[in-house]
Amino acid sequence: xVFNRNHVNLSSLQEGEHLVYVARYHWFYxxxxxxxxxxxxxFLGWGVYEFLDDIIEKAVTEVAITTRRVIFKRGWLNLRIxxxxxxxxxxxxxxxxxxxxxxxxxxxxxxxTGIDQIDLPRLIARPNDFRRALDxxxxxxxxxxxxxxxxxxx
Numbered sequence: 001x002v003f004n005r006n007h008v009n010l011s012s013l014q015e016g017e018h019l020v021y022v023a024r025y026h027w028f029y030x031x032x033x034x035x036x037x038x039x040x041x042x043f044l045g046w047g048v049y050e051f052l053d054d055i056i057e058k059a060v061t062e063v064a065i066t067t068r069r070v071i072f073k074r075g076w077l078n079l080r081i082x083x084x085x086x087x088x089x090x091x092x093x094x095x096x097x098x099x100x101x102x103x104x105x106x107x108x109x110x111x112x113t114g115i116d117q118i119d120l121p122r123l124i125a126r127p128n129d130f131r132r133a134l135d136x137x138x139x140x141x142x143x144x145x146x147x148x149x150x151x152x153x154x
Contacts, residue, residue, distance in 0.1 A: 067086070083118075096127065108127050
């Protein structure tokens with residue numbers, strides 16, 4: 001995922017939309033990539049291919065929560081963008097293995113109304129912070145909608 005705010009393509013944000021949270025890969029992701037390189041190199045270069053694949057995936061993947069939507073961008077040559085508007089978010093599931101709970105990484109699945117569902121990659125750092133930021137963004141959006149409706153009624 002994205003490592004910090006400097007790596008997010010802010011040009012894709014809409015007018016009035018602000019970045020709330022940027023997810024990133026856990027450091028364990030790089031440990032696993034180097035492990036593949038070391039062990040897999042014995043098998044005719046398979047480890048080099050897997051290592052490069054992991055490095056490129058990390059570099060070209062962005063996951064962010066904004067004030068209006070959840071965005072998941074992946075790809076370099078073949079770009080895939082998935083997004084769910086905040087008002088269509090039903091919730092999210094966080095899955096953590098015992099090792100993931102110890103080192104604070106896991107997988108997040110964002111669910112929306114209809115067929116909207118985003119399965120984020122494994123090994124997201126601080127998945128519960130992601131869930132909390134999503135909940136806060138949803139709550140802020142709901143309050144903004146209620147305030148707008150109350151002002152329209154008066």
